Amino acid sequence: MLIEARDLQKIYQLSSEVSVAALRGVTLDIESGEFVAIMGQSGSGKSTLMQILGCLDKQSSGSYQLAGVDISSLDDDSLADLRSRKIGFVFQQFNLLPRMTALENVILPLVYAGQAQQQTRGVAALAAVELSDRADHWPNQLSGGQQQRAAIARALVNEPDLILADEPTGALDTKAGGEIMSLLASLNEAGKTVVLITHELYIAQYTKRIITIQDGRIVNDEANKSRKAERL
Amino acid sequence: MSLMMTVRIALRAVAANKVRSGLTMLGIIIGVGAVVAMISIGAGASQSVTNQIQGLGSNLLTVMPGAAGSQGGVRQALGSATSLTTKDAEAIKTRVLNVVRISSEDSGRAQVIYQNNNISGSINGVTADYQKVRNTSLAVGRFIDASDLRISNRVAVVGQNIVTDLFSGADPVGKSIKVNNIPFNVVGVLASKGGAGFNSPDDTIFIPLTTAQNRVFGVDSLSQLGVQIKDPQSMDQAVQDIGWLLLSNHGLSDPQKADFRIMNQQDILQTMSQVTGTMTVLLGGIAGISLIVGGIGIMNIMLVSVTERTREIGLRKAVGAKRKDILKQFLTESVTLSLMGGLVGILIGVGGSRLISLATGTATFVTLGSVLLAFGFSSAIGIFFGIYPAMRASALSPIEALKYE
Structure with missing residues (x-):
């Protein structure tokens, strides 16, 4: 099992009296190779869930194991290390660093993980998202779709167990968004586990399993029978 | 992350805001330049005094007659007896x-x-x-x-x-x-x-x-x-x-x-070097204050830079940067700023002291010590005033930082 979450709760203490429960007991298993969408309205707790699954934050109670590692016992730096080896992030705003070329952005996780053959692997990752000819471009010289593809290359470069995409099409037009979804789907076909957070059903339709979250609880979790397989 | 890469990133960050970096460096440039020039004036004065006194002869004692006894209450000048x-x-x-x-x-x-x-x-x-x-x-x-x-x-x-x-x-x-x-x-x-x-x-x-x-x-x-x-x-x-x-x-x-006075040339030399030494320290100290002001300028800009680049910090942390990586990055940046300022300052200080001796005819003497001092001081300032902003950056939580607009 890649992701094993048991009764996850997350409570934000806003002040000594006011606290907000963002997750109220989420139990979730995701196996390697799955393509999952986590759906929910804003405020449903899906972003909080993504942050915990992505080891960016820790749960208040419950347990979470990523690839057999219990993250609640890890400190900040160990979490950073875990992220750089196990997880690739794709964000809504791409989050490419402006003063680095596409290739330099892509190899950033390798740099922080201190891994070898950074250039070769970076070039390969860019090739996988069909962006080889843009390796030396600055982010502001790329279109939105190209920037997101570079970001996906960055998520791929360290060969992570899990790709976490937080609203990856949110800042793109429909066409570019569709291309990104197709790319994620093909990565999944190639064996990658992809977990996608979205609030739009038509985006979730690309995935194989849709988990719906509401008020901090999972309200629905089923295989996606009406998958847009024909779009692949 | 290798040091070379860190330095390259820091140079890019400095180059990205040329006007801002330049103005920030100006504080250090003026400070270092002033320290180098002031110390060179002091050292020049000290050297010319030493030269003059030594030029009078080596290992020299001078014996002079005392003042002639009071004549009508007026004591006569030394050597008049x-x-x-x-x-x-x-x-x-x-x-x-x-x-x-x-x-x-x-x-x-x-x-x-x-x-x-x-x-x-x-x-x-x-x-x-x-x-x-x-x-x-x-x-x-x-x-x-x-x-x-x-x-x-x-x-x-x-x-x-x-x-x-x-x-x-x-x-x-x-x-x-x-x-x-x-x-x-x-x-x-x-x-x-x-x-x-x-x-x-x-x-x-x-x-x-x-x-x-x-x-x-x-x-x-x-x-x-x-x-x-x-x-x-x-x-x-x-x-x-x-x-x-x-x-x-x-x-x-x-x-x-x-009814006589014995003067030891060595004593005179010592007194004079003390005087010029004090002058050097004083001048250097006043100039040093402007260095500190320059350092505060660097701290100010680094704090602004950390705030501006909150998302960048969040992203770096998300993809695996540890606290020390972020700390190192921002420290390198502030040290780069202050060292570049220091180098330019040294050049200006050396040039300035030349100009001063040309314009006023006073001897100036740029010592290696003062250059090293200014250089070391400016890098120390980069570290000292860079550490607080860098700590703030490294302590940011990746979620908060990624959310930052």
């Missing part, structure tokens, strides 16, 4: 240990005439040893020798300024001048010593001591004794020995009533 004599000089030479040679001198002013030129010149009656004791060299001709002294010869050796003033620059050797209406033959010219203050040999006409005492001033007292001691270690002992010897020769028992 007539208590020092050739006998004293002889006694010091024969009875004090480690005395190498003695220059007995009798100086005063007299009217000096050459053709139509007429000046009130400083006359110094000297012995042959003067040249060695006072560390002077000849430009032309010969100096006064023992046979001149024996026969009270009427010969004169003149300083460079006398050549200009009295002879209008013409070669004076072989010319005849009149000192208090007594004719003298000029036999030599001294090499210039530069501005050694009052009583500079450049402004003086030297004649044999015996001639000065017998024919020009008509007294047999001395106005000054230059005593050259074998080595610096023996100076203090020699001062004591000469003191007791002269006291007993003059029939005095109370050192408080001594």
Whole structure:
């Protein structure tokens, strides 16, 4: 099992009296190779869930194991290390660093993980998202779709167990968004586990399993029978 | 992350905001430049003082007569008494240990005439040893020798300024001048010593001591004794020995009533270096304040930069940057800023001190120490004022940072 979450709760203490429960007991298993969408309205707790699954934050109670590692016992730096080896992030705003070329952005996780053959692997990752000819471009010289593809290359470069995409099409037009979804789907076909957070059903339709979250609880979790397989 | 990569990223970050980086560096540039220039002024002053004092002769003690007793309540100037004599000089030479040679001198002013030129010149009656004791060299001709002294010869050796003033620059050797209406033959010219203050040999006409005492001033007292001691270690002992010897020769028992004064060149040198040293520290310290102000400027900009780049920090952390990676990145950036400022500042400081010496004629001397100090100080400032912003950056939580708009 890649992701094993048991009764996850997350409570934000806003002040000594006011606290907000963002997750109220989420139990979730995701196996390697799955393509999952986590759906929910804003405020449903899906972003909080993504942050915990992505080891960016820790749960208040419950347990979470990523690839057999219990993250609640890890400190900040160990979490950073875990992220750089196990997880690739794709964000809504791409989050490419402006003063680095596409290739330099892509190899950033390798740099922080201190891994070898950074250039070769970076070039390969860019090739996988069909962006080889843009390796030396600055982010502001790329279109939105190209920037997101570079970001996906960055998520791929360290060969992570899990790709976490937080609203990856949110800042793109429909066409570019569709291309990104197709790319994620093909990565999944190639064996990658992809977990996608979205609030739009038509985006979730690309995935194989849709988990719906509401008020901090999972309200629905089923295989996606009406998958847009024909779009692949 | 390798150091080279960190430095490259820092350089890019600095280059990304050229105007801002430039203005931030300006504080450090001015600070470092001021420190280097100020210290060079201090060091220059110190060096020229040392040179001047050492130029007077090495391991030199100067014995002067005390002030003449009060006349009607007015104490006369130091050296005005007539208590020092050739006998004293002889006694010091024969009875004090480690005395190498003695220059007995009798100086005063007299009217000096050459053709139509007429000046009130400083006359110094000297012995042959003067040249060695006072560390002077000849430009032309010969100096006064023992046979001149024996026969009270009427010969004169003149300083460079006398050549200009009295002879209008013409070669004076072989010319005849009149000192208090007594004719003298000029036999030599001294090499210039530069501005050694009052009583500079450049402004003086030297004649044999015996001639000065017998024919020009008509007294047999001395106005000054230059005593050259074998080595610096023996100076203090020699001062004591000469003191007791002269006291007993003059029939005095109370050192408080001594009618002479012994000055140790080493003491003068020390006092002067203390003065110039204090001046250097003071100037450098004032300039150092502007360095600190520059450092605060760097801290300010780094804090702004951390806030501006919150999302970048969040992203870096999300993809695996550890606290120390972020810390290192921002520290490198602030050190890069301050070091670049420091380098430019050093160049400006060196150039500035050249300009100062060109414009004012004061000697300046850029020491390696001051350059290293400024360089070290500016990098220390980069670290010191960079550490707080860098800590703030490294402590950011990746979620909060990624959410930051």
